[in-house]
Amino acid sequence: MKIAAAAYSFDWFEDFDAYRAKLSRWVEAASDCDLLVFPEYGAMELASLGGAGIAGDLEASLHEVARHEAARIALHEELAARYGLHILAASAPFFVGERPFNRATLIGPRGRIGHQDKQVMTRFEREEWHVVGAPGLRVFDTAIGRLGILICYDSEFPLLARQLAEAGVELILTPSCTDTVAGFNRVRIGAMARALESQCVVVHAPTVGDCDWNPAIDENRGRAAIYAPSDGVWPESGILAEGEMDRAGWVKARIDLDRVRESRENGRVLPFAHWPESHVGLIT
Numbered sequence: 537m538k539i540a541a542a543a544y545s546f547d548w549f550e551d552f553d554a555y556r557a558k559l560s561r562w563v564e565a566a567s568d569c570d571l572l573v574f575p576e577y578g579a580m581e582l583a584s585l586g587g588a589g590i591a592g593d594l595e596a597s598l599h600e601v602a603r604h605e606a607a608r609i610a611l612h613e614e615l616a617a618r619y620g621l622h623i624l625a626a627s628a629p630f631f632v633g634e635r636p637f638n639r640a641t642l643i644g645p646r647g648r649i650g651h652q653d654k655q656v657m658t659r660f661e662r663e664e665w666h667v668v669g670a671p672g673l674r675v676f677d678t679a680i681g682r683l684g685i686l687i688c689y690d691s692e693f694p695l696l697a698r699q700l701a702e703a704g705v706e707l708i709l710t711p712s713c714t715d716t717v718a719g720f721n722r723v724r725i726g727a728m729a730r731a732l733e734s735q736c737v738v739v740h741a742p743t744v745g746d747c748d749w750n751p752a753i754d755e756n757r758g759r760a761a762i763y764a765p766s767d768g769v770w771p772e773s774g775i776l777a778e779g780e781m782d783r784a785g786w787v788k789a790r791i792d793l794d795r796v797r798e799s800r801e802n803g804r805v806l807p808f809a810h811w812p813e814s815h816v817g818l819i820t
Contacts, residue, residue, distance in 0.1 A: 626640070654669060
């Protein structure tokens with residue numbers, strides 16, 4: 537299959553039709569692919585529909601974006617059906633109680649497949665934005681493979697990915713939103729490490745560029761990439777495809793998931809199989 541990872545920049549919209557036009561252009565540009573991955577908090581640009589006052593307020597912008605969730609997902613479903621592909625929609629705040637989860641929704645050609653909520657909140661999310669975690673990982677069995685999703689900071693925790701790998705996940709999607717090069721590198725290094733130890737493919741889709749009208753997404757650094765374990769079956773660098781730093785657009789790669797199984801069974805090293813041997817105690 538062919539995968540596209542978005543390095544996604546934010547825009548201001550006067551109405552939902554403007555957002556519809558943008559998303560339609562993005563999906564059309566990657567319609568030669570089977571799976572499109574958008575970034576964490578990419579939906580926050582919909583806060584602009586509330587006007588400058590709401591868009592510039594941390595709390596009000598969460599509610600404004602959440603207000604458009606049904607229409608946003610319906611648009612993704614329409615586009616996925618039109619082009620016959622799978623889309624991980626950009627994550628967005630989703631309110632169940634008083635505080636929102638950070639939710640990414642997976643959509644296929646026949647409609648919504650399911651969603652994954654972020655597990656572990658960053659300091660900004662928990663201390664200033666008051667976005668909360670929703671513990672529980674999901675595995676998605678799709679026509680293109682068995683998928684899992686680790687949203688941004690979640691990719692920095694090996695045990696989360698290990699649970700997915702032990703459940704048979706072959707492809708981990710990692711949407712991110714980071715405001716510094718250091719933050720981007722933490723996710724990048726985490727994504728590459730998860731590909732190495734789980735011997736699977738990891739797709740990293742970040743936000744990029746400046747957005748001066750919302751304090752949560754004002755600065756965005758990163759590059760889109762698709763990673764694999766560097767164990768002989770895959771490229772020596774572990775990089776299947778990688779874009780330019782801070783440049784918006786798609787990064788694409790062709791993936792054969794049979795290589796995941798081959799890697800796990802016959803790789804030059806077998807960290808996926810040998811993981812239990814790392815469960816050792818301290819010598820005192």
